[in-house]
Amino acid sequence: MNKSELIEAVAKTAEITKADAERALAATLGTIVKAVSKGDxxxxxxxxxxxxxxxxxxxxxxxxxxxxxxxxxxxxxxFTAGATFKAAVSGKKAAKKK
Incomplete structure (x- = not known):
């Protein structure tokens, strides 16, 4: 999946326009890059x-x-994948914490 396919999928899932989905994705990625580049x-x-x-x-x-x-x-x-993401990729259920 490339960026344009991701934007299309987000727009369809969230029932928003492709332009809105593209702005949301750009804002999200920009915020992540800015935070990580500052050391957060x-x-x-x-x-x-x-x-x-x-x-x-x-x-x-x-x-x-x-x-x-x-x-x-x-x-x-x-990037370190979370337990839920790892479980989804591997096809297993994520272990619940007690």
């Missing part, structure tokens, strides 16, 4: 958590020459 995490219970993580500097290897290269430390986005 965004948790959607049952769906998952978006957060940033630091990746340490390391030594890599150029696949063409085999020469070692230094890869700088960086901050990268991470």
């Amino acid at each position: 995490s965004v948790t959607l219970v049952g769906f998952g958590t978006f957060k940033s993580a630091k990746r340490a500097a390391r030594t890599g290897r150029n696949p063409q020459t085999g020469k070692e290269i230094k890869i700088a430390a960086t901050t990268v986005p991470r």
